Amino acid sequence: MDKLFAKKWFIKLSSIVIAVMLFLMVNLDNANNQPGGIPGITEGSRTMEDVPLNIYYDEEAYVLTDAPETVQVTLRGPETALTRSQILQGQQELYIDLEDREAGVHYERVQFRGYPNDVRVSVVPMSVRIEIQExxxxxxxxxxxxxxxxxxxxxxxxxxxxxxxxxxxxxxxxxxxxxxxxxxxxxxxxxxxxxxxxxxxxxxxxxxxxxxxxxxxxxxxxxxxxxxSPNKEVPVRVGRNGALPEGLAIDSLTVVPEMVTIFGPVDIINGITFIDVPSIDLDDIEGDTQIEVDVPVPEGVERVEPEQVTVDIETTTEEERVFSDFEIELEGQAPDQLIFFDSPLNGELDLVINGSPDILERLERSNLRAYINVEGLEPGEYNLPIQFSGPQNIRFAQMGQTVEIIVSDEENEQALAPSVETNDATNPEDELEDEEETDAGEEDEAPSEEGNEDQTSANNTVTNDS
Structure with a gap:
């Protein structure tokens, strides 16, 4: 016996026998409940709800309109088989095959595959109603x-x-x-x-x-x-810097388009009446020119359309026209303020205008203005620059010229009156000579005045933007 225990194979065999005996002892009760069964092999069942049901049909020709999505499945068999079935669950499927069927209602038995052979499969319901349409x-x-x-x-x-x-x-x-x-x-x-x-x-x-x-x-x-956005159209204004070369005049300056559309809140755009684009540098103009300029977007405005405009400038040879005895206006004169011209004495000048022939021909006195600003001047003598205004595209030759005036009030009027009278007084001999010169001048200038009258009577079509 001692020799047997010394053998390794005997020890291994004994261990196996003891293990089998212990297993049979543990499962003895289950074996007694299964007459004729083999100890250690038990039957079981498992029920699964909502198992997906796949429907196979010609999807290019038909549409599935009615079919159950899931069914109930009950599996019965040895526990080992049920366990194996659970492991292989991804390979199992419940399905209906309608690949060879036409449109209509079909009652079909649910089929299955992928389950172990020793597992019994029960499906509820066993048959289902399926409808496919074209x-x-x-x-x-x-x-x-x-x-x-x-x-x-x-x-x-x-x-x-x-x-x-x-x-x-x-x-x-x-x-x-x-x-x-x-x-x-x-x-x-x-x-x-x-x-x-x-x-x-x-x-x-x-x-x-x-x-x-x-x-x-x-x-x-x-x-x-x-x-x-709320929008409205406003005109475009073009400023000018510098002056054209001598002898050259602007015949026309137009903006294309003349109006642009601004978009933005109502309270913002209602306060905008025009848009100034960057000024044109006249020093660089040598003839007819077209210039593209960007239209700025005013503060608070969302956008401006178009974003660019074209300034079209046409030039011509500069000519001259004189408006004689042109009155110099007083701007800002107070009710109690007395103004006396010292030079020129009559407060008039021969106004010289330069520009294109077409513009000069349409020009009228009412389009022009020469004035000095006397607002707030205290009594005394002053040398003031003459300021001019008129339509665009003309040039005032006397720009920068000054006049001498005397400012007084009612209290100082008597003190200044003698000097003013002295300035206005004329010598009798000089007066006689002046009358003769005047008569001669009227005869010589009669045709000229008629010509000027024709020029100044022309309709004015130039807009005063000043």
Whole structure:
């Protein structure tokens, strides 16, 4: 016996026998409950709810319209087989095969595969009702439904939305397609103040406005909604720097377009009456010229259209025209302020205007002004520059010329009167000579005055922008 225990194989065999005996002892009760069964091998069952049911059919020709999505499955068999079935669950399937069937209603028995051979499979229900219909495709125009349009700011205008693509395809059973009445997208304008483009899901509705569980192709479309800010047109003004070369005059200066459109809040654009573009440097002009200039965007304005304008300048040879005995006006004179001209004594000058022949021909006295500013001057003598104003595209030859005046009030009028009278007095001999010269001048200048009268009577078409 001692020799047997010394053998390794005997020890291993003894260990196996003891292990089997212990196993049989533990499972003795289960064995007694299964007459004729082999000890250690037990039967069991497992029930699974909501097991997916796959339906196979010709998806290119038909649409599945009615079928259960899940069934109940009960598995029975040895515990080892049930355990193995659970491990292989990903390879198991419950299905209905309608690949060779036509459109209509079919009652089919549920089939299964992938389960161990020693497992019994029970399906509830065993047979199911399935309906397939012919697949059809129809196109529907996409309608845009706008909500919260009343919440956009005052003065903003919502334009007509555009959709890309403008139609969608719906593929479904013929019976389902008959229910589709419209394809819609919904756009919310809350807190919107400018044009925008969004990708919006397409929804399908029946004639009663109920949402249908049907998909469109494509499922979403690009919707562009134009929103126009409050706007108005204002004129464009062009300033000038420097002067044209000697002998050259501007015949016309036009801005194309003359008006631009400004967009922005109502309270901002209502306060804007014109837009000044960058001034043109006349020193660089040598002839007819076209200049592109950017239109600035005033503060608070969203945008200006167009963003650029063209300044078209046409030039010609400069000529001269004289308006004789042109009165120098007093600007800013107070009611109690007395003004006496010392030089020139009569407060008049021969006003010399340079410009193009066409502009000079249309020019009238009423278009021109020569004045000095006497506002707030205390009594005394002053040498003041003459200021000129008139239509654009002309040049005042006497620009920079000055006049001498005496300012007085009612208290100082008597003190200044003698000097003024002395200045205005004339010598009798000089007076006789003046009368002779005047008579001669009237005879010599008669034709000239007639010519000037023709020029000054021409209609004025030049706008005074000063």
């Amino acid at each position: 697949r059809q495709t129809s196109s529907f125009p996409v309608e845009v439904e706008i909500v919260n349009e009343g919440e956009i700011e005052e003065g903003y205008v919502v334009g007509t939305p555009t959709v890309e693509p403008s139609t969608v395809d719906v593929t479904a059973a013929s019976g389902v397609l008959e229910q589709v009445a419209s394809a819609r997208v919904t756009v919310d304008l809350a807190e919107r103040s400018q044009a925008f483009t969004d990708s919006v899901a397409v929804e399908l509705y029946d004639s009663n406005g109920r949402l249908l569980e049907v998909n469109a192709s494509p499922p979403a479309v690009e919707v562009t909604v134009p929103i126009t």
